[in-house]
Amino acid sequence: MKKVFLPKVKISYRVWTVITNEVAKWAKIGKESYQSPLECVFYPLTAISLNKKRALTPFDTVNLKDIRQFTLGDVFIPPEQYTNYSSYAASFSAPMGQEQEMQQVFAQGIETKLKKNPQFYFLGPGHSHPFSVGTTSPSSTDINHHMLPYRNKNEELLGFGFSLAIIVTQHPKPIAFDERYKWQACVFALDEYNQVQDLGVAETEGFNDLLQPFYYSHDGNTWETLQKAFLGEKLIEHQRWPGGWTSFLIRENEEKATLIMLPPRFPTQMPVKQTISLITKQAGESEFWDCGRGYKNYCLGDINSVHYLKQA
Ligand SMILES: [Zn+2]
Known part of the structure; x- marks a missing residue:
C-alpha cells in the first residue's frame, strides 16, 4: 500500500483535562459498582490547519491528505441524565416521549460552543475504552454506527471526506497522581475511501490554532467595516462559513466578480x-492572495483602499 501523509492531532491542555476527568469519573463508577470501568462519550470540537500545497476554500472537498493538523479546542460533555454507559458500550437514552428534547439538548450544547468559536468543527464523537492499555482500535460498532454515519454527514454538510474518532485508553506509563497522565487519546479517521486511518496518539498543546477568527477582534471588526464601506455597491455578498471562514463576493464588472475568502x-x-x-x-x-501578514496590506476595494493605506 502507498504510504499516505496523515495529519497530526493535538489537544489543548484545558480540553484534555475535561475529557480525562469525564473518562476517569465513569471508570471509577464502574469499578466501584460493577467491578469493571464504564465507557463514556464526549463531543470534541476541532480546528483544522490545511496543508499549504493547494488553495482550498470552504467550497472545495477537503480530504484527510489536505490536512496538516487537527487541534481539539473545546468539548461538549453529555448531561449525565441521558447517559447509558456500560463496560462494553456507551449510548444515550431519554425517558419515553423525551427523545426529541434530548436531541435538542445535544444539538444546542454543540451549537452554542460553535457560535462562540466558529473556527471549530464537530467531526464526530469520541469515547473511552477504559479497559484498554496503550493502543486500541475502533470496534465494528464504532466504525459502522459512529465513524461511517459522521463521515457521510461531514461530506454532505461540510464537504469533508472524513470523520474523526478519538478513543481514550489507559496510558501505558501512567503518572498516578494526575488523571491527565493516566490516559491517552488514540485518534482514528475514516477517510474518503471508508478506510480507517490510525493517526496515532494526540499530543497536548496547540494554542495558536485555537484563536477566534479575525472578525471577532476589534481590529478585524474595524477592518471589515472599512472594507465594506469602500466596496459599497460592488460588494455583492459578505458571508460567514463553518470553520471560521468569511467570504466577500466583489463585482468587477457586469460579467465578472472576485470571490475573496478569508x-x-x-x-x-x-x-x-x-x-x-x-x-x-x-x-x-x-x-x-499573498500580501504578507499585516491585515492592513489587504484591501478589497481598489482606488479607495490605496487612500486608506496612506492614511494608516
Ligand atoms: Zn469503542
Missing part, C-alpha cells in the same frame, strides 16, 4: 482568491 486565522493565513463568472456562475481556479 481563512479562520487571517491574516496569518493567506486568503484565497477566485474569479466567478456572473453569467454562468462558474468559478475559476483558486489561488492564494
Whole structure:
C-alpha cells in the first residue's frame, strides 16, 4: 500500500483535562459498582490547519491528505441524565416521549460552543475504552454506527471526506497522581475511501490554532467595516462559513466578480482568491492572495483602499 501523509492531532491542555476527568469519573463508577470501568462519550470540537500545497476554500472537498493538523479546542460533555454507559458500550437514552428534547439538548450544547468559536468543527464523537492499555482500535460498532454515519454527514454538510474518532485508553506509563497522565487519546479517521486511518496518539498543546477568527477582534471588526464601506455597491455578498471562514463576493464588472475568502486565522493565513463568472456562475481556479501578514496590506476595494493605506 502507498504510504499516505496523515495529519497530526493535538489537544489543548484545558480540553484534555475535561475529557480525562469525564473518562476517569465513569471508570471509577464502574469499578466501584460493577467491578469493571464504564465507557463514556464526549463531543470534541476541532480546528483544522490545511496543508499549504493547494488553495482550498470552504467550497472545495477537503480530504484527510489536505490536512496538516487537527487541534481539539473545546468539548461538549453529555448531561449525565441521558447517559447509558456500560463496560462494553456507551449510548444515550431519554425517558419515553423525551427523545426529541434530548436531541435538542445535544444539538444546542454543540451549537452554542460553535457560535462562540466558529473556527471549530464537530467531526464526530469520541469515547473511552477504559479497559484498554496503550493502543486500541475502533470496534465494528464504532466504525459502522459512529465513524461511517459522521463521515457521510461531514461530506454532505461540510464537504469533508472524513470523520474523526478519538478513543481514550489507559496510558501505558501512567503518572498516578494526575488523571491527565493516566490516559491517552488514540485518534482514528475514516477517510474518503471508508478506510480507517490510525493517526496515532494526540499530543497536548496547540494554542495558536485555537484563536477566534479575525472578525471577532476589534481590529478585524474595524477592518471589515472599512472594507465594506469602500466596496459599497460592488460588494455583492459578505458571508460567514463553518470553520471560521468569511467570504466577500466583489463585482468587477457586469460579467465578472472576485470571490475573496478569508481563512479562520487571517491574516496569518493567506486568503484565497477566485474569479466567478456572473453569467454562468462558474468559478475559476483558486489561488492564494499573498500580501504578507499585516491585515492592513489587504484591501478589497481598489482606488479607495490605496487612500486608506496612506492614511494608516
Ligand atoms: Zn469503542
